[in-house]
Amino acid sequence: MxxxxxxxxxxxxxxxxxxxxxxxxxxxxxxxxxxxxxxxxxxxxxxxxxxxxxxxxxxxxxxxxxxxxxxxxxxxxxxxxxxxxxxxxxxxxxxxxxxxxxxxxxxxxxxxxxxxxxxxxxxxxxxxEPEPAPEPAQVTPAEGAVLALLAGGATTDRAARELGLSRDGVAYHLRRLSARWNASNRTELVARAYALGVLAPGVWPPRVRGSGSE
The missing domain is CATH 3.30.450.20 (PAS domain)
Structure with missing residues (x-):
């Protein structure tokens, strides 16, 4: 060099x-x-x-x-x-x-x-700064329980048996949630429950966010 x-x-x-x-x-x-x-x-x-x-x-x-x-x-x-x-x-x-x-x-x-x-x-x-995550939509304990069972594949009859409700009682909660979130069917209702932060993501069986370990 x-x-x-x-x-x-x-x-x-x-x-x-x-x-x-x-x-x-x-x-x-x-x-x-x-x-x-x-x-x-x-x-x-x-x-x-x-x-x-x-x-x-x-x-x-x-x-x-x-x-x-x-x-x-x-x-x-x-x-x-x-x-x-x-x-x-x-x-x-x-x-x-x-x-x-x-x-x-x-x-x-x-x-x-x-x-x-x-x-x-x-x-x-x-x-x-990133926008803070929106607060989860508010549901009653009964509505949350119905949504969790529905997300896990439960039928109206099974949800009624597990929650101690009548079939019409489960259908009543589903109608109220569908009207509130403008969901046209159960699949869309479950999708909206996840999108709105009601159901905990990545958890099986499905559960309402904050209701247990996630």
């Missing part, structure tokens, strides 16, 4: 050290937007590590707000224009908040004839 090569290695190592320590999210991508190198700050925005970002499409990680922006940049890169490009993006932060900001891409290469890589920097402009 001659002195020129040695100096290049030294400066490359220094640049990589600086790259890793920069607090701004930065990545190097190829001309197609595939991540070649990312610093810890960029990886943190994606909830992962720099190594796991390698090979990912930067425009899948950060969603462009306008497709026409990306199309104009792609055309400019094909023509080897060397301008600074900006794309408005949004993404889901690791904590669940929806963030929005701006990606700035600068073409970089050793010569004007070489296909450039893209030095991409992310500017975080703000975030929107």
């Amino acid at each position: 001659d002195w020129g090569q040695a100096d290049a290695v030294v400066w490359r190592n220094r640049a990589l050290t600086l790259f890793d320590r920069v607090a701004v999210p930065v990545a190097v991508c190829d001309v197609y937007g595939q991540v070649v190198l990312a610093n810890p700050a960029m990886a943190a925005e994606c909830g992962t590590t720099p190594g796991r970002l390698r090979g990912r499409d930067v425009l899948e990680l950060f969603r462009p707000q306008e497709a026409t922006q990306v199309e104009r940049i792609a055309e400019a890169l094909r023509l080897r224009h060397r301008s600074r490009y900006q794309v408005s993006v949004s993404w889901s932060a690791p904590g669940g908040a929806e963030r929005y900001g701006e990606l700035t891409a600068d073409p970089v290469s050793d010569s004007t004839d070489e296909t450039p890589a893209l030095l991409v920097m992310l500017r975080v402009l703000g975030e929107t």
Whole structure:
């Protein structure tokens, strides 16, 4: 290795050290937007590590707000224009908040004839907190018990026997629930009970949320 090569290695190592320590999210991508190198700050925005970002499409990680922006940049890169490009993006932060900001891409290469890589920097402009989950719909204990049995495949007669109700009593609860939720049949009624948070998801036999271990 001659002195020129040695100096290049030294400066490359220094640049990589600086790259890793920069607090701004930065990545190097190829001309197609595939991540070649990312610093810890960029990886943190994606909830992962720099190594796991390698090979990912930067425009899948950060969603462009306008497709026409990306199309104009792609055309400019094909023509080897060397301008600074900006794309408005949004993404889901690791904590669940929806963030929005701006990606700035600068073409970089050793010569004007070489296909450039893209030095991409992310500017975080703000975030929107996720909306809290709605409260489960309110049902009476009898209605909840009927729904749970119905979700488990019980017939009206079986539900009546297990709950100590008459057949007409079970049908009464079903009619009230169907009218309240505008359900046209029992399958839709059960689906709405899960969608509205009345029945606990992922539990068998079905039970009303909060009525036991889930």
